Amino acid sequence: MLISAILLLGLLSLSVAEFRDVKHATVIEFPALNCRKHSAVLTGFGGVGDGKTSNTEVFKAAIANLSHLAADGGAQLVVPPGKWLTGSFNLTSHFTLFIHKDAIILGARDETEWPLLPVLPSYGRGRDAPGGRFSSLIFGTNLTDVIITERQSNLRKMINCFRLSEIILLISNLTLINSPSWNVHPIYSSDIIIQYLTIIAPVDSPNTHGIDPDSCTNTRIEDSFVVSGDDCIAVKSGWDQYGIRFNMSTKHLVIRRFTCISPDSATIALGSEMSGGIEDVRAENITAINTESGVRIKTAVGRGDPGFNPKALPKIKGINYKDIVADNVTYSARLEGIKNDPFTDICISNVDIKLTAKPKELQWNCTDVQGVTNKVTPDACNLLPEKEIDCTFPEERLPIEDVKLKTCSISDNI
Template sequence: MEFCRKNSKLQVMKLLLLVVVLVGLISFEGVECRKKGKKKVKVLDEYIEYSAMSCRAHVASLTDFGGVGDGITSNTNAFKAAIEHLGQFSYDGGSQLFVPPGQWLTGSFNLTSHFTLFLHKDAVLLASQEESEWPVIAPLPSYGRGRDAAGGRYISLIFGTNLTDVIVTGDNATIDGQGALWWQKFKKGKLKYTRPYLIEIMYSDQVQISNLTFLNSPSWNVHPVYSSNVIIKGVTILAPIVPISPNTDGINPDSCTNVLIEDCYIVSGDDCVAVKSGWDEYGISFAMPTQHLVIRRLTCISPDSAVIALGSEMSGGIQDVRAEDILAINSESGIRIKTAVGRGGFVKDIFVRRMTMKTMKWAFWMTGNYGSHADNKYDPNALPVIQGISYTDMVADNVTMAARLEGIDGDPFTGICISNVTIGMARKAKKVPWTCTNISGITTGVSPKPCDSLPEQEVTSCPYPTDSLAIENVEQKLCSFRANYK
């Protein structure tokens, strides 16, 4: 009887030990070996979580489609094959393409709907230096031509059109445009077509671009155009400023509705955020404004341009832009409105508050004399409407000139309100801190004293909307998946 008890206990202990071993094997997150012929290949198994507006039911790795992350082998066909395959799951829970650690050289590729491109934190997308890997596409209809050249334009590195529910994200992974070759060709006038962007999403709805670092873009970095319900967050954009990288704007929402840009850090060879809506007669005809835009918690360095620019291509109109909690460092101007006779369109209901500026040429700049027309077909009677511009609760130091505000003769900029703004002038500041022509508005609690066109009035502060836009309330879900990669 005693023997039976001991034997039973021994069997139970063996069973418990077996269970522990099996559980350990199932939950193992480390290195295992799979035989590949006679050679053993290390395969890593990693559990990854991230936030996104949609999670996906189907996941595949770029290596499943022949991807090689050696920084030398072209992965253009691997990306195309992977996304074509995953596109079949658009209406079956959606799909996700995982890019493992490595340096993944690639030309342009197109995204699909209900799809996530997820880059591992140690993954780097390297843009191909071969022009043959960059197809040429038609100019944007609201521009009528390319911006660098009169013809078409090279497609962007990551491109999508007519999509619904598309996400490009990662754990601060890197997308490197290797743009030096493009900058040199542009400066030497050797480009037949407009340079590519790093990401362009067209005619799409429900777009998220997040938690990525963009480097060395050939031109603009992130360009949502003709799209709605766009979230761009947690993005770092770095462009060389010495020597200058021309037109390397950070984020350019263009003829878009309901856009949220938040928690971004941008070092730019041009504007950090440039709000646009088409160029001259083409933008007027296309008639698609950028509206309902929120920009918040942005840090920007832009020595040769603006932290936030409105225009110059604004012919379809810009309305209801809300910017707050902005830090500008060593930049040419804090807020800049750029337009001209022939642009038409409007810039109105612009609200900016809680902005800190350090070492600036101008704190505020508005100009109605920004030329650069698409062609000579623009309508000289197409005058822009600039009205309802509110700046409040700002501080700046080491500023060369407080403001340069220049409306258009016979078409003044109106409804300007500036309140609770203190600007500390640089030691070699301009003798006249404000210049104002063809503008009107009011100020309260502003130093140094503004020009006579902006008289002091007893108002508490300039207006800022109290409601929230729908894009601010989009729920972020916690998504997760197991990443198996060699």
């Protein structure tokens, strides 16, 4: 596997949908890949937003009905004010799921509302159940041109909020609360924009990752805020020998204007499931608050089920960090490569770390790494000698950065 990444730290800015009054009717404007010709409201299919009545079949019926409009300008389904209890449901192509600011989608507690799916080929076993995995609350596969957006509302009790493949996807202006597992999980996907998300999970709850791009290409994550008991962003590409055999890397990923709170984990993690490789990850304007680590690379020798190669070695190289300011830090850096397989081409420049009143005595713990530093405080370890260098950040833009969103609108009279 090959991993390369670049990190810049800074501040977060957020925006929300805009509103204007036209002839006394409120019009909600929101960004989208494409505006839809047709629109329908969940209540038109028998939806009941009392927080008690299951709407699983209602969501399924509504989306199935609207799927026939994909070739005629597409359709959007509006979830109006209320508490909408539901199990898993699948989306369709050329489709927008629009959630009103006073709407809450609640994940059902009834396990029968969550169908089991075959294991993912790059994982080879289920994380949720023997030989399988539970479907996500909002699910889709082999889709294109899909938008999930809302006006500051909530999705509660998510289960691996989103899994998709081969998709042009926009997830925008959502609040995800109390997922028992990974929140947003696009996998085997390309051309993805994830923006203006707020994800809240208990800080003492493991496996509540915020956003997990997994074997994805050309992805943009921006203007979002995550509180988690695990990694706020975890970049993945499959598990051990299954990920190696499937061989689909995550690459061309940009993360910017992102804030994380995770006292026991990382703002951005590379791995641990990354056997298909990770390359060309760019992160800038990142804020980590009360977070265990800024960037963590999770890997090891071997790992895996019966049949894996216990001597398999990862290759970690080309990691650049620059323009970092940190305060109240206990431990500046723990850089541990692998014996006989060092992490190489590490560059760290223009870093100012201010320590807590009681810092660890050893601030830079370095083993089996190779690279250089410049203008780093406190002084780095001997394995990263000082050199007059400015660590580079890619000048060329990724294609996903130049995707322009349209302004679509919907009447608030729902």
